[in-house]
Ligand SMILES: [Ca+2]
């Protein structure tokens with residue numbers, strides 16, 4: 373018998389969207405979006421992260437000034453309570469996804485432990 | 488309303504164990520276990536990987552001889568068709584777990600894209 377997991381996966385995803393952890397990220401994102409300062413800091417932080425990532429993928433070395441600026445924008449973003457709240461909520465939500473991974477990895481590990 | 492995802496997660500895990508991908512790993516593991524050569528090669532390969540990982544975690548540098556031996560055992564293991572089949576089945580199963588991650592990450596990404 374072959375099963376497909378998509379029915380169960382879609383059900384899990386629907387429930388995932390209703391967890392306290394997901395709703396907290398959603399709420400925190402909304403709070404950032406309506407705060408001009410937080411919004412500007414976060415957009416700037418993200419823009420610089422993306423530009424550094426792009427360089428890295430193209431094998432280019434960022435210059436010292438860019439790294440310093442990136443560090444500064446990250447620091448400023450993290451000093452903003454609304455951004456901080458959002459990042460903390462995101463970390464908690466990541467913990468939930470890690471738990472899903474642990475639960476699915478366990479039976480695979482058990483197979484290998486039987487060797 | 489707060490939900491918990493464990494009912495859906497346990498259901499997903501039960502279905503996951505019945506997927507063609509999981510059953511294929513299970514079957515491949517059994518075939519390795521009953522083949523003396525494959526079993527010895529795999530156990531040796533795993534023992535050396537674990538010992539290298541332990542050293543790495545303790546901040547020790549493996550000596551060149553150890554690395555060479557590790558490479559050799561990995562090569563020998565991969566030349567064994569039963570081990571190869573098991574590792575390939577494991578990779579396909581990992582793809583399924585990655586799909587679960589993609590499905591759960593998508594609504595989180597959408598929140599961030601709305602910023
Ligand atoms: Ca403001």
Ligand SMILES: [Ca+2]
Nearest residue numbers: 522523524525
């Ligand atoms: Ca044999």
